[in-house]
Amino acid sequence: MTEQLTVPPADFASYYGRPILKVTRWREPHLPAYLFLGELSGAAAVLGVAAAARRRPALVRAGRLVAAAAAQAGAAFLTAELGRPERFHNMLRVAKPTSPMSMGSWILVSHSGLTAAAAASSVTGRLDGIGSAAAAASAVTGPLLAAYPGVLLANTAVPAWHTAHRELPVLFAGGALTAAAAAGLVAGALSGDPADLGPARRLALIGAAVEGAAEFALERRTDIATEPYREGQSAMMLRGARLTTALGAAVALGARRSRLAALTSASLLAGGGLLAKYAVLRAGVASAKDPKYVVQTQRDAKT
């Protein structure tokens, strides 16, 4: 790994090796689960609308139902993460552009309402016009819900997150696409219509390309703050996520008619995406725990 030679050897003092930063209170499985479910819901909503334009009713229904269910489940994980869950509604006291969590809360609340309306219309077969309008609006909130967590994590003092503020939103966008592809593959396998599998398989390839590119970009960085993406447990998880996603895309290629292949691919794509979220959380924790990341990053920025 020649690029690591550009990182100067650590020679700095610390206060008894103690962390300078507080290690995040965000924990497993809540944060990774919320990130995964949010991006799944976001892209699934777009998938439902695109499927409606292409007249693929099975995918429309799957997109709407998955988008609604994932948004509700994600909101549950987010709320459970709070120190005072009963005060979740205080998120809606203000709207602050400087707080990605404030923006994200408004996006999440809008998106979960819209997807719930669209799903309810789809299930009951009533109020089709309102359901379609809600679904169309959720195709706007969906991509925002999928991408904003990149800013949520980057807008912190955590070196591995702040420094990766370009890669993280793209990583989550790719994760959104592979997660929605997984939902589409399951729906296609259930519907038994190979024509439903086509868009999902293509989505798997596109998503895996985006997600893999972002993961590769993180692993290829050479600055000290992003070292946890290259070394240690979080790096192993990130590499594992990249390989799992790539494998899922490869299986999707061959899942033209095989129900088993479609379900296998869906599992791999979802697993790879979720694993990537765990890797990002652990990389952040690692970079906050060791004061060398804070000190060296700030010294490098100064020179």
Place this chain on the structure above:
Amino acid sequence: MTSNRLSGPLDDVSADAGYPNDHPTRVGFFTDTSVCIGCKACEVACKEWNGLPDPEADLLTLTGMSYDNTGALGSQSWRHVAFIEQAAPPASALSRESALSRDEDGDLIISALVDGSADGDSGATRWLMASDVCKHCTHAGCLDVCPTGALVRTEFGTVIVQPDVCNGCAYCVSACPFGVIDRREGDGRAWKCTMCYDRLRGGLEPACAKACPTDSIQFGPLDELRVTAQARLDELHAAGVSEARLYGADPDDGIGGAGAFFLLLDEPEVYGLPPDPVVTTKDLPSMWRWAGIAAGVVAAGVIAAFSEGWAERVKGGAS
């Protein structure tokens, strides 16, 4: 002024937060660690005045970190005295003068204890003590990211948490570049130094400054403290304590200057402080741009997947 909303110098933080022009002048702490004697009266006074709980009161926890058994600032320790035992820099006057010494004019007092040779050879050791506290930043990351509005700028220019609003999301915990604010276990909300907001409202100085027996913790209008601090720095430099430096006093630094700043006798990281912190929201416009691109990728990716012509061109169709 609007150009400095996210970073850079800001003359009037309270006016920026919307207070009318007759708001009180911005106040702060100047903690001169060169006269700290490590008595921890500040820690005790803070806990007493603010009624800070200590769930581990029954446990005697010894950290092995010199006389520091507090460890770090946190949800129930809003002042933290650090103790560092180290070799005195050979070039420093501290290697030649004895503890708590006075110069010929009788007005140079330094608390760092010196032990060992008196001729400046290696072997002299010193004991640094420093009382750390929330920096009440001009550009406060915790305040910027708080999604509920629980964290607010006060009329005194300080930053406080409103406990009746905080829902414990812990975003502030990860946004503070100094690792100050934390969520309290069992309580679920975030807590930190308020600079004794209740005492300020009553015209009193904060409890820690009141209790400090050596005036290591000085409280007052921030402008005046900066002048005082510069004078003290000049005095120490003139006396040969070349390693003395101010920390957090510069409005041009990454946080727009701290409301609580310090005079240190070594690099900041020796005291557990970040050497050159920058408020995270300084890069926020760029972050939102990348999120916008990513959102576009999500929409475009799904649309592309449903574009059959694309599929046929790439791999000859799916069915």
